[in-house]
Amino acid sequence: xxxxxxxxxxxxxxxxxxxxxxxxxxxxxxxxxxxxxxxxxxxxxxxxxxxxxxxxxxxxxxxxxxxxxxxxxxxxxxxxxxxxxxxxxxxxxxxxxxxxxxxxxxxxxxxxxxxxxxxxxxxxxxxxxxxxxxxxxxxxxxxxxxxxxxxxxxxxxxxxxxxxxxxxxxxxxxxxxxxxxxxxxxxxxxxxxxxxxxxxxxxxxxxxxxxxxxxxxxxxxxxxxxxxxxxxxxxxxxxxxxxxxxxxxxxxxxxxxxxxxxxxxxxxxxxxxxxxxxxxxxxxxxxxxxxxxxxxxxxxxxxxxxxxxxxxxxxxxxxxxxxxxxxxxxxxxxxxxxxxxxxxxxxxxxxxxxxxxxxxxxxxxxxxxxxxxxxxxxxxxxxxxxxxxxxxxxxxxxxxxxxxxxxxxxxxxxxxxxxxxxxxxxxxxxxxxxxxxxxxxxxxxxxxxxxxxxxxxxxxxxxxxxxxxxxxxxxxxxxxxxxxxxxxxxxxxxxxxxxxxxxx
DNA sequence: AACCACTACAACCGCAGATCT
DNA sequence: GAGATCTGCGGTTGTAGTGGT
Numbered sequence: 001x002x003x004x005x006x007x008x009x010x011x012x013x014x015x016x017x018x019x020x021x022x023x024x025x026x027x028x029x030x031x032x033x034x035x036x037x038x039x040x041x042x043x044x045x046x047x048x049x050x051x052x053x054x055x056x057x058x059x060x061x062x063x064x065x066x067x068x069x070x071x072x073x074x075x076x077x078x079x080x081x082x083x084x085x086x087x088x089x090x091x092x093x094x095x096x097x098x099x100x101x102x103x104x105x106x107x108x109x110x111x112x113x114x115x116x117x118x119x120x121x122x123x124x125x126x127x128x129x130x131x132x133x134x135x136x137x138x139x140x141x142x143x144x145x146x147x148x149x150x151x152x153x154x155x156x157x158x159x160x161x162x163x164x165x166x167x168x169x170x171x172x173x174x175x176x177x178x179x180x181x182x183x184x185x186x187x188x189x190x191x192x193x194x195x196x197x198x199x200x201x202x203x204x205x206x207x208x209x210x211x212x213x214x215x216x217x218x219x220x221x222x223x224x225x226x227x228x229x230x231x232x233x234x235x236x237x238x239x240x241x242x243x244x245x246x247x248x249x250x251x252x253x254x255x256x257x258x259x260x261x262x263x264x265x266x267x268x269x270x271x272x273x274x275x276x277x278x279x280x281x282x283x284x285x286x287x288x289x290x291x292x293x294x295x296x297x298x299x300x301x302x303x304x305x306x307x308x309x310x311x312x313x314x315x316x317x318x319x320x321x322x323x324x325x326x327x328x329x330x331x332x333x334x335x336x337x338x339x340x341x342x343x344x345x346x347x348x349x350x351x352x353x354x355x356x357x358x359x360x361x362x363x364x365x366x367x368x369x370x371x372x373x374x375x376x377x378x379x380x381x382x383x384x385x386x387x388x389x390x391x392x393x394x395x396x397x398x399x400x401x402x403x404x405x406x407x408x409x410x411x412x413x414x415x416x417x418x419x420x421x422x423x424x425x426x427x428x429x430x431x432x433x434x435x436x437x438x439x440x441x442x443x444x445x446x447x448x449x450x451x452x453x454x455x456x457x458x459x460x461x462x463x464x465x466x467x468x469x470x471x472x473x474x475x476x477x478x479x480x481x482x483x484x485x486x487x488x489x490x491x492x493x494x495x496x497x498x499x500x501x502x503x504x
Numbered sequence: 505a506a507c508c509a510c511t512a513c514a515a516c517c518g519c520a521g522a523t524c525t
Numbered sequence: 526g527a528g529a530t531c532t533g534c535g536g537t538t539g540t541a542g543t544g545g546t
Contacts, residue, residue, distance in 0.1 A: 016516070017539090017540095019515085037531090091535065115511090
């Protein structure tokens with residue numbers, strides 16, 4: 001057979017790029033004689049200068065018999081949506097259920113469909129698609145079995161979780177008269193998710209405990225910071241100062257990517273793995289019918305393999321899409337490179353790690369702001385499982401609060417803006433100067449005002465918290481928002497409704 | 505006609521598990 | 526048992542085609 005010269009290249013330089021019909025003919029001929037498999041020998045014995053992987057792909061996706069060509073039929077489209085709701089991004093598994101279709105075809109179809117629907121503001125899944133496993137691919141369970149959560153890594157996943165048939169609520173935990181109180185707020189879109197919240201699927205509010213918990217600390221920090229809108233204070237100044245962000249990259253990515261990057265913020269990943277001591281959490285499969293499998297829970301620890309290459313500037317852009325801006329100074333760390341996730345990467349001690357972390361902070365950010373945000377993020381990341389070691393690390397040693405005071409709850413008090421109320425006892429006052437200062441030799445406090453750096457700080461915002469809020473006997477805040485007129489603006493309806501207090 | 509944005513699709517890459525030597 | 530190789534999978538990128546301005 002005469003073959004075009006371009007098929008043959010110098011030995012060792014295998015051809016890449018589109019396949020020609022002549023190459024296809026060679027491959028078909030070879031497979032018909034020798035059968036599938038042994039793909040690396042194709043190049044050796046057929047004279048085709050393609051690597052084995054390329055041959056296999058070409059055969060599987062284009063040349064093998066019984067392949068369906070052309071657009072998906074409505075039935076096939078429906079099948080794909082249903083299969084995706086069952087399997088998630090398991091393209092090969094889906095392809096096995098769709099005769100004549102390849103995983104690549106299905107993957108391409110799904111990705112373009114997702115983009116199209118999200119651009120149109122439509123849910124990823126039609127409402128009549130039954131909820132299966134996809135929205136709960138990554139689920140976490142606490143050791144005591146009480147808390148359940150789903151890590152939602154992207155806008156699409158979140159959209160899935162919102163549209164699979166179960167209404168969702170945001171949950172705020174607070175304490176009232178010594179009893180823990182959960183406040184639930186209905187949410188209908190990602191923009192309804194408030195900060196420091198837990199999203200739950202409410203199978204009726206009374207059934208929250210068995211619902212699907214979608215803990216969304218990262219998403220909220222990216223898209224739902226209470227710290228203001230996209231004005232000069234929203235952090236965009238900080239983003240624009242990053243030199244390694246190309247405008248091309250800036251405008252190329254989809255919101256999904258931005259969300260992932262936010263979620264996988266290197267700082268958060270690093271801190272989380274520091275807390276858990278492991279690069280990855282236990283991932284608990286969620287079965288739509290039977291709930292979570294019993295496995296230990298290890299707090300939030302984003303996967304160590306997450307990519308962090310999206311420029312932060314994109315986050316600012318996407319933040320506009322979903323309501324408000326990212327303002328945390330820690331979010332100004334250049335994410336175009338990946339921080340090592342293991343604490344060991346920064347030395348043997350956690351303080352080395354934190355020091356490195358703080359050194360990464362933008363140099364123009366006030367030390368106070370960095371510290372405040374770090375504490376906030378530690379709280380979110382630990383999800384109530386902060387170890388004594390970590391608490392001590394950030395400056396709250398057991399000796400300061402005694403056996404009967406929960407450092408986590410106390411820190412939450414700080415995050416909710418009551419640092420002044422409790423600082424003499426155990427709160428941020430302890431964290432602030434003596435404890436964390438030695439960790440920060442290279443971070444210079446500056447004279448920049450808060451408005452020059454980011455948005456208002458937690459305590460600025462929560463100065464608006466109603467005066468009825470006080471601390472209980474354990475220095476834990478008793479949070480209550482009795483009516484909408486005293487709720488801080490970022491907590492106010494109609495964006496995520498009126499609180500409903502339920503006893504736990 | 506030129507440019508641009510968008511879509512659909514093909515192909516590549518890195519990784520991980522399976523299998524072979 | 527260990528290393529090498531093969532295979533399959535999922536994510537990502539590149540590009541041709543199309544339609545709008």
